[in-house]
Amino acid sequence: MASEVTELISALRAGSMTLDEVAQRFRERHWPDVATPEPRTELELAARSLKDPGPHVPGSFDDVLAAYDRHDLTLDEYQVLAQAASDAMDADDRRRQRQGGAANSET
Secondary structure: OOOHHHHHHHHHHHOOOOHHHHHHHHHHOOOOOOOOOOOOOHHHHHHHHHOOOOOOOOOOHHHHHHHHHOOOOOHHHHHHHHHHHHHHHHHHHHHHHHHHHHHHHHO
16 A cells, blocks of 8 residues: 555655755654554563564654665665654654643633
């Protein structure tokens, strides 16, 4: 299934977009949150290690990892795009924290 992320990586591969252009789009987009809560105990950590990873989430960073695993991205390209995605996720986190703080101050 195609997503915005896979389409951007395809455009990079085809030469219709530069790495800088794709990285900028990665910085501007919203990345779905697919993280699971951190285990709090040794038992939870052991239980998690026995579980299969969660399902692939189209449009998430999973698409970038899959492209790298398929060798559709070089290590350098992967590192640039990973940093751009991380920048966007950090910005989303900061935005949520500000909104949460604003909501708490209104009550």
